[in-house]
Amino acid sequence: MDVGAEDVRTDSEALADSGALTKQDFEALARFRFGIRRYLRFSEEIVRSHGLAPQQYQLLLALKGFPDRDWATVRELADRLQLRHHSVVELVNRAQGQGLVERVPHPDDARAVRVQLTGDGEQILARLSALHRDELRRMDSHLALPAWHDEPARRERTER
DSSP states (O other), X not given: OOOOGGGOOOHHHHHHHTOOOOHHHHHHHHHHHHHHHHHHHHHXXXXXXXXXXXXXXXXXXXXXXXXXXXXXXXXXXXXXXXXXXXXXHHHHHHHHHTTSEEEEEXXXXXXXXXXXXXXXXXXXXXXXXXXXXXXXXXXXXXXXXXXXXXXXXXXXXXXX
């Protein structure tokens, strides 16, 4: 059987057919997006007030928050930060110049280096992350997921 283009549905089309959006859905989406934007603006301002660029804070956080270890390769950081490899190299160079990170030879791959926080990087990250955590706590209601976010999981549990 030959399937024509009109027979192929995208995930977004299937999702849209799962039910019309209500006024409350739009309000929940708008509130969530507003909360995200408000948090990002807070983050940019607080990070800059501490002498860092927002991407530098994101770099430090990506290193400290990397699963199961406190270092990462440039390739891993590029993936985590959603940046191109050469952009991460420049970001690491600037952070290293400020004494926030250091490069250490990778024991298993001579072509790679481990990027890790320095003591100064750890200190500023701890201060900034505490401020970010406190802001998230204050913003809890703005960042709450819409009530329907778990409907597919709820539906799956009831069908079993």
